[in-house]
Amino acid sequence: MGSVTTSQIDPPGTVHDSSFLRVCRGEQPAHTPVWFMRQAGRALPEYRALRVGRTMLDTCMTPDLVTEITLQPVRRLGVDAAIFFSDIVVPLKAVGIDLEIQPGIGPVVAKPMASEADLSALRPLEPETDLPYIAESVKQLVAELDVPLIGFAGAPFTLASYLVEGGPSKTHAKTKALMYGEPAVWARLLDQLADITLSFLRTQITAGASAIQLFDSWVGALSADDYRRYVMPASSKVFAGLTDLGVPRIHFGVGTGELLPLLAEAGADVVGVDWRVPLDEAASRLPGRTLQGNLDPAVLLAPPAVVDERTRLVLDQARVLPGHIFNLGHGVLPETDPDTLKRVVDLVHASTS
């Protein structure tokens, strides 16, 4: 557990010495590093311009576009890390699941999984043939970036929810019904998804990503006991399968106040916290742990004085932490003014250097 001390794949000097990776390794940074979940995306006009006439999946499969979109917030905002632009369902599409990403809705799966027979649709991921564009995008990116690239993947529970519900869900009722009702089928489903996720992340790391974040976006729908029993084995398999690559592993899910110790126990080095749990309180649940977070993304819609006050509050609450990566408590909202994001980056840097 804890910080990462060695890396098998050494990033270039400036990246290796970046504040982001220094904090991940438990070293003193030049300033508190900051990046934003969904920094690459809908809040940036240059992103929206690029996306005109292109589907999300086509965009994710085109290295020049992935590179440009991932770079956009780094250029504009001066963030300390890039997050690989992709979608949670990209590896599912790549193994042949019939799905699309519908604007304003999200992933829609043509034939939702309902029983053991459907598991056969989930074959293992063969990165070189199934998604050659991922390694290509990462290589192109690290050649251009002077900050670390964070690899991106959805966690097994969140992927399972999309597969079983057939799309986004408020209740995750079908997913839980399968989990409670057919625990053996559920365990196999999550194990297969863990293998796919692991392969997807290893591909990004071996191509040059300096860290990864596993997004278990919807796992906050579960109690801690259910998380431990039904989800942790699969998420642990993903983290354990990355250990030999020696890169920092971040773990995040929204509404996971009750799960924070387990998100770390699953094998993460850094745990992301949403805005519901102040970082000093999160520190008491995760002693000695480097944490990431946790400004409420809705604060960025308030006037500048409020944004500043709230940003400083997060930094104050983070003082008790051994290491802090500033981020939001969830993704950037589409209606956010990019200038506000820049304002936060500058304030975090100025307040902590």
Add this chain to the structure above:
Amino acid sequence: MGSVTTSQIDPPGTVHDSSFLRVCRGEQPAHTPVWFMRQAGRALPEYRALRVGRTMLDTCMTPDLVTEITLQPVRRLGVDAAIFFSDIVVPLKAVGIDLEIQPGIGPVVAKPMASEADLSALRPLEPETDLPYIAESVKQLVAELDVPLIGFAGAPFTLASYLVEGGPSKTHAKTKALMYGEPAVWARLLDQLADITLSFLRTQITAGASAIQLFDSWVGALSADDYRRYVMPASSKVFAGLTDLGVPRIHFGVGTGELLPLLAEAGADVVGVDWRVPLDEAASRLPGRTLQGNLDPAVLLAPPAVVDERTRLVLDQARVLPGHIFNLGHGVLPETDPDTLKRVVDLVHASTS
């Protein structure tokens, strides 16, 4: 705080001695009382049959229908309390807010509130002229019921969210932007909503309701600090304004693990807990408090053996409580088999009598 010892409006003997009211008063019940949020509604075929060709708002404004729908689950399931059938936005509609409830979506407000000028749309509620059908429905109901009737209202934050967002929201971003950006306008809005809610609940109690539940469905979107600063004054005003009527006051919101002590501090006698926090853990956050909950509604979609096991687990975890009202951790899901609800009622009664 704590249990309610006197009632100004004494319900009939069987109701007064019911297990539900005994637990609310801190007395020993014959068995653990059980009711379900949304027990009156979409899961019951007899409800769906009644609703054919009728809008939700028309239904809520027709005493014969409200009475029949509220009674349906009492007859079929043998629950220990009835919950007044209504909708959170009924009092808003009654003061003239232009809104409708769209099937499959929820409340849609024609002109969402955005600034101070819009506050004038929120005039005080005059129950006798604005919603005479509420007192009429309650009176009709208590004449027919042999279990207590729980009055129903949405809390100021949740009402404000519908008014500001214009409908259901995943992020409550506009609501929070107003809250953070214009705290004085926000405070006035919540105070006006508190007055409306208070009047709505007093109407139900004086007509015969034996208890009330304040539903702050979406307040789990806030941190504890924000809850205390921006919401608690209004919710406290509602609870304080009911004290003279001497009925038990239940307070519930989904995803409120971080807020549980504050939900009690706001003035509730009983706090509802969702399934994310086990009741024994909730007891440590709310020592000496009677709690309501907290079976995950998705469990009811699993096979009977799982339903039984999980129901018993909730009862086990509740043993440390001074008083327990069995319920779900959120509303009954529409796809729930009514026989499963009946199974849970019978198991709770058999296990605790």
